[in-house]
Every structure is written in C-alpha cells, then in structure tokens.
Amino acid sequence: xxxxxxxxxxxxxxxxxYALVALGFVLLIRAASVVNFAQGQxxxxxxxxxxxxxxxxxxxxxxxxFLSVVLMAGFGVLFAGATYWPLRHxxxxxxxxxxxxxxxxxxxxxxxxxxxxxEVLPGLFDSPGIQVGPVFMDSQYLSILVASTIxxxxxxxxxxxxxxxxxxxxxxxxxxxxxxxxIPVVAMILITFGYSAALGGLAGMxxxxxLFVSVGMGGLIALKAFAxxxxxxxxxxxxxxxxxxLLGVAETLGASYISVPYKDAFAFAMLLMFLMVRPQxxxxxxxxxxx
Amino acid sequence: xxxxxxxxxxxxxxxxxxxxxxxLSVDQGEIVALLGANGAGKSTTLRAISGLxxxxxxxxxxxxxxxxxxxxxxxxxxxxxxxxxxxxxxxxLTVRENVILGASNRRISGADTKREVDQKFDLFPDxxxxxxxxxxxxxxxxxxxxxxxxGLMANxxxxxxxxxxLGLAPLIVQQVFKVIGEIRKLGTTVLLVEQNAHMALSVAxxxxxxxxxxxxxxxxxxELWNDPQVRAAYLGGMAAG
Ligand SMILES: Nc1ncnc2c1ncn2[C@@H]1O[C@H](COP(=O)(O)OP(=O)(O)OP(=O)(O)O)[C@@H](O)[C@H]1O
Ligand SMILES: [Mg+2]
Numbered sequence: 383x384x385x386x387x388x389x390x391x392x393x394x395x396x397x398x399x400y401a402l403v404a405l406g407f408v409l410l411i412r413a414a415s416v417v418n419f420a421q422g423q424x425x426x427x428x429x430x431x432x433x434x435x436x437x438x439x440x441x442x443x444x445x446x447x448f449l450s451v452v453l454m455a456g457f458g459v460l461f462a463g464a465t466y467w468p469l470r471h472x473x474x475x476x477x478x479x480x481x482x483x484x485x486x487x488x489x490x491x492x493x494x495x496x497x498x499x500x501e502v503l504p505g506l507f508d509s510p511g512i513q514v515g516p517v518f519m520d521s522q523y524l525s526i527l528v529a530s531t532i533x534x535x536x537x538x539x540x541x542x543x544x545x546x547x548x549x550x551x552x553x554x555x556x557x558x559x560x561x562x563x564x565i566p567v568v569a570m571i572l573i574t575f576g577y578s579a580a581l582g583g584l585a586g587m588x589x590x591x592x593l594f595v596s597v598g599m600g601g602l603i604a605l606k607a608f609a610x611x612x613x614x615x616x617x618x619x620x621x622x623x624x625x626x627x628l629l630g631v632a633e634t635l636g637a638s639y640i641s642v643p644y645k646d647a648f649a650f651a652m653l654l655m656f657l658m659v660r661p662q663x664x665x666x667x668x669x670x671x672x673x
Numbered sequence: 674x675x676x677x678x679x680x681x682x683x684x685x686x687x688x689x690x691x692x693x694x695x696x697l698s699v700d701q702g703e704i705v706a707l708l709g710a711n712g713a714g715k716s717t718t719l720r721a722i723s724g725l726x727x728x729x730x731x732x733x734x735x736x737x738x739x740x741x742x743x744x745x746x747x748x749x750x751x752x753x754x755x756x757x758x759x760x761x762x763x764x765x766l767t768v769r770e771n772v773i774l775g776a777s778n779r780r781i782s783g784a785d786t787k788r789e790v791d792q793k794f795d796l797f798p799d800x801x802x803x804x805x806x807x808x809x810x811x812x813x814x815x816x817x818x819x820x821x822x823x824g825l826m827a828n829x830x831x832x833x834x835x836x837x838x839l840g841l842a843p844l845i846v847q848q849v850f851k852v853i854g855e856i857r858k859l860g861t862t863v864l865l866v867e868q869n870a871h872m873a874l875s876v877a878x879x880x881x882x883x884x885x886x887x888x889x890x891x892x893x894x895x896e897l898w899n900d901p902q903v904r905a906a907y908l909g910g911m912a913a914g
Contacts, residue, residue, distance in 0.1 A: 548770050549777065552763050559761040562723060563827070564749035564778025 384516035389634050395523030395592075397630020398530035402585035403607035404614070404622035405537070406578040411617050412554035413574035416466055417478050420485035421582050422604025426597065428454050428583025429590040430492055433501045443506065447587055451580050458579025459572050466575070485600075493597045500594035503587075526588045533581070534623060550574060602646065606633075609653040615663030624664055628652075674737055676701045676862055677722070677831050681731040684714075684721050691717050694731065695888035697881055699831060704853070704863040706873040706894075709883035715866040716758050718883070719833045722864075723755045724748045735830060750778045752830030756837070760820040764809035768800055771808055771819050775826025793822035796852055814845035821852065831862045838869045850876055874898060 403421055410416045431453055435446025465480040505522040512519050541547035553560045553570040561567045586600065593599055607622075610629045614621025629649050636648035656663060675698040684692040692714045699705045709715050721729045724745040733740045740748050749755075754775075763771050772790050781789075794801040797818040803811065811819065817837055824832055837853070838846040850872050856863060857876065867873035874880055874894035882889040882903055890900055897903050 545773070548766060548774060551766060552774055555763045555765050556761055558725065558745075559757065559763065560774075561745040562725075562749060562755045562757065562761075563774055563823070564746050565774070566746055 385638070386635075387515075387517045389638050390631060391517050391519060392523060393631035393634030394627055395520075395526045395630070396589075396634060397610075397627035398526050399585050399589045399603065399626075400606045400610045400629050401623045401626025402530055402533065402581055402588075403603055404610040404626045405534075405619065406582045406585075407604075407607060407611050408617055408619055408622045409574050409578050409581075411611075412619075413550065414462075414466060414470075414554075414571045415474060416481070417474065418578070419478060419481040419604070420461070420465070420488060421578070421607065422600030422602070423485045423488040424454065424458070424579045424582030424600070425586030425589070425603055426492065426595075426600035427457065427488060428586035429503070429595045429599065430496065430501070431583065432503060432587045432590060433496075433595055436503065437501065443504075447584075450587060451584055454583030455576040455580040457583075458576040461579060462572055462575035466571075489597050489600075496597070498597065500596040503590040503595055505591040522588075522591045526592075529584070529588055533584070546573075606646075606649050609649055612653060613656045613663055615665035618663065618665040621663055621665035675699065676703075676736060677864065678734045679718075679722070679731070680733075682718065682721060682733065683730040684717055684726045685728045686717075686726070691886050692721065693886040695881075695883070695886075697888075697891075699862060699864050702857075702860055702862055703878045704857050704865060704876055706870075706877035706880040707864060707866045707883065708868070708870050708873060708880055708897075709889075710868070712885070713883040714886045715883060716835055719755060719757070719835050719864070719866060722748070722833060723753060746778070749827065752827075753833065754824045754827035754829035754831070755833040756820045756824040756835060758835040758839070760813075760816040762808040762811065762816045762819045762823075764807065766808055767805050768808070768811070768815075768819050769804040772800070772822045772826055775823035776828075778827060789826060789828075793825060796825075796855060797822055814841050814848070817841065817845075817849055818852075821849070821856075825856065825861070829861065831864060832856070833864050833866075835866045836868060837865075838867060838872060846872060870897075 403425060406421050406424065407418060410418045428450055431450035432446050435441045435449055436443055441449070461484065465484050466477055469476040469480055506525045507521040509521050511521045511524065541551060549560070549565045550570050550573065552565060553567050557567050560570070589603070606629055607626065610625035611622050613628060614623070614625025629652060632652050633645050633648045637645035677699040679697040681694045681696065682692050683690060683694050707715050707718060717726060720726045722733055722740060724740065724743055729741060735751055735753060738751065740751065740753070763774070769790060772793055773786055776786055776789070794804070799815060800818055800822060803815060808819070821834070821837065837849050841849065846869065853863065853865065853876050865873055865877060874897060877894055879891065879893055880897045881891040882897065890897065890903055892900070
C-alpha cells in the first residue's frame, strides 16, 4: 500500500506535466482549429530558456522562470505568425505540416546552440522533500503538483469569470460570429498561441529538474500529452487534465509493477484501448459544440 | 445623406456573379425590408455590408464612410450590427454571456452592461428565465431572441436582420415581429431580410425585392403589395392574406 501511494504521488506529478502540455494542445485546437505538433518543443525551449537564465546568466531561479514564461508567450505569438498565419485559410493539414516543420526547426536550432549533451537544472527548492505518512513527497514533484493546480484554477478563472475569457471562448466556438460582434478575432487567436506557449514552456521548466534538459525532451512529452487529449476527449479541457493525470499514474504504476523498459508502452496501450472501447474519450463532447 | 447607401453592388463567390449591380439605401430610423426568393442574394447583400464576401465591387457607405475593404470587426465598430442567418448563438456560452458579448465593440462599464442586458430581457421576457442556460439547449425561437438581443447590445447605427422568422412557429413569428416593431420605436434603423413578405411589409417603411441578384422593384409596402410583377414573380399566393 505504501509503495502504491508513493507511486500514485509520482504518477500524478508526471501526469500533471502531461496535463499542462495537453491543455496547450486543447486550447489551440479550440481557438484556431490548429493541432500544434510543436507543443512539446515549447516545453523544450522553455526549459532551455531557464538554463540560459539560471545556469548561464546566473539570474535568480524565480526571476529566470518568470522571464522565460514571458519570453515563451512572445515566442508563441511569433510562432503563430510563422506557422499558422500564412496558412490559416488553407484548412487544417497545411498548418499541421508547418507545425511539424517548426518542431524540427526548433530542435535543430537548440541542437546547434547547445549540442546533444543534456543540461542539468536544480529543483525549485533546496530541500529534497517531506515525508507525509508512508509517502515521501519529493519537493520537485510537489512543486509540479502545486503549480499545475494553481495554473488550472487560474485558467478556469480567466476563461469562466472574465470578459476576455468569454471572448476567447466565443472565438473558439464561431469565429465569423465573433468578428460580427467586433471581437478582434486575430488578437484572440494570438493570445491563445501566447498562452499555450507559456503553458508548454512552464511545463518544461517544471519537469526539467526531474528529467534532463535535452533537445529531445519535448517529443515524448508531447506524444503523451496528445494521448492524454484523446483519452480525455478530443478538444475537452477537463478531459486534458484528467487524461494527463490518468496517463501519468498508469505509466508509473505499470513501470513499477510490470516492467520499467515498457514504461512508454503503457501510455500507448491505454490510448489504443480508449480508441477501441471509447473513442470519444472520457469527456466526449457534443458534436454541436465542435461544429 | 442616407445612413446606409449601396450603389451598383456586385458580388461573387468564385466564378458566378451573385449580386449583379443594384442600389439600395436606408435612412436614419427607417425599417427597410429586403425580399426575394431562395437564392436571390439577400444574405449575400448583408454579408457584403459586413465585409464577409471576398469579392465585392460598387460602393457601400455608412454615414458617408466607405465600408468596402474594411475588416468585419472594423465595420462592427462603425455601428453595423449583423444578426446572421441561422442565429449563430454561441453554443457553449449562456444566454446572458451571449447577450453581453453583443457589446464587445463598445466601451461600456459593467454596471451599464448589466442595466442594458436587463432592458433586453424586458424586450424578450422569456430570456430572463433562461439567462444562465447554455446556448445549445435553446429552441429556435429562443435562439432568435438571443440573437436579436445580442445584436441590439451593440447599440448599432443600423441593425441587419437575416430571416428572423425562418423556421419558427407562427406564434413565435408574431412575437419576433412585435419586438421588431418595438425596436423601431426605440429609433433603431433596421435592414430586414425576409422571405415572409407579409410580415416584413407589415413593419417596414419601404421594401426592395431582389431576383437572382438584380433589383426587381422597390417602393412602399402597399405599392409592392399591389405591384402585379411582384405578385406574379414572388409574393404569389401569400398576397391574398
Ligand atoms: N459561400 C458561397 N459560395 C458559393 N455560392 C454561394 C455561397 N453563398 C451563397 N451562394 C450562392 O449565392 C446565391 C445567393 O445566395 P444568398 O444566400 O445570398 O441567397 P438568399 O437570398 O439569402 O437566399 P435564402 O432565402 O435561401 O437565404 C445563391 O445562388 C447561392 O447558391
Ligand atoms: Mg439567405
């Protein structure tokens, strides 16, 4: 039981990262009908920005994080200008291909600047963690869980309780109608890209101390996050959160109780199972809302 | 000067010309009906005014300012409020949220918004009870009321209404037209597209009849009503009423 609780804790921590990246996916799917295959590379770039701020420039950790998040938001807007904007009237596929191209481009730029050897980042706290009953709560996993919870609440408040949030939702539901009401649709889409990149970048910074910071770190996270998105229900916000957590827990339990080398296989086995048994995912939405 | 003035309006989607060059104007405070059979080009005319048709020629001015080539958002900000075909109520937002978003292009305080939303609910009492219900759960008549209330929240110079009666039960149609009558009392200018000529001409000051992208005839409601060409070509059996 103690082991189980311990694994549950770790799994939720990893799952929270998947959930944050999955949220980034979902927001762009909803706002711009864009499936962004560079979402994982947002996490990678975010982590490298933290490396630059903290390891290279020697700025304080929190300041580096803050600056990196701000830079990521700006980066998201530039990214939209490069990949989405020129192709926005051409339907989904060209944009998908251009985000795939951008993901390869980003990895190669970072590879060129930093080389293939991974970078190491310390955690948010010096203390290794705290013992709560039978569970040792690693301070970084704890930080991930706390930060993700705060982000999810913040996002909920922004989307549900502010006028900006309602305009973002309106834009994602019917762009033409939004523009007829004078809602600046382009600005709404750029805000979503910026937010999505900041979210992805922050996820990368949070997970960096647990993994290594490497050029390839984003790819696998994004695959898991995409799987989480489908498990939770394609395009569903609560689905992205729950799907991510579920996936993190499943693969951690699977790795521990069954086989470590097949850790990643559990995530995809779960994805296949959902696709066969419940393709609409946990929170499959009404067709009318996606039209 | 006319409030809304359209001259030699031409529009096409791809190859085929859908609007073939006609003039239309709306005076301050008027309700003008734009009639015509299916596919005559009524919606395209409204969409051209709102900047939603890519290939438009001729001129469209509001208060003398050209709308041609402006973005849809900019046209909305200039005071054109378009209640489109199919209502287009945001399905995932509540009735109140939908109505509030109608004021998106205005600088207006929270308190004023609240008061104005309340006024719209006075106009459509059913909506007050449905204020916190999501758009996708509403019936056709309720959707139309939300769409008009939302359109009015823009406090527009001119309100474009595209077939508000389409697909509604007769009793609901009566209710919607009663509100259009009340809107005119508030001094709002309306360009009303309808297939229901009888209802439209009962509230309108003037009317235009389109036929496959050309202007067939224009005039006062009783003139249109008694025009043999119109009767034969379009109003047909309905004119008996
Ligand atoms: N997006 C489009 N692409 C191509 N052709 C279109 C498009 N929208 C409308 N048309 C064509 O333009 C013509 C005019 O259509 P429009 O919708 O303006 O007619 P309408 O008078 O509003 O008819 P209805 O009463 O059916 O709404 C029709 O022949 C229609 O097929
Ligand atoms: Mg029409």
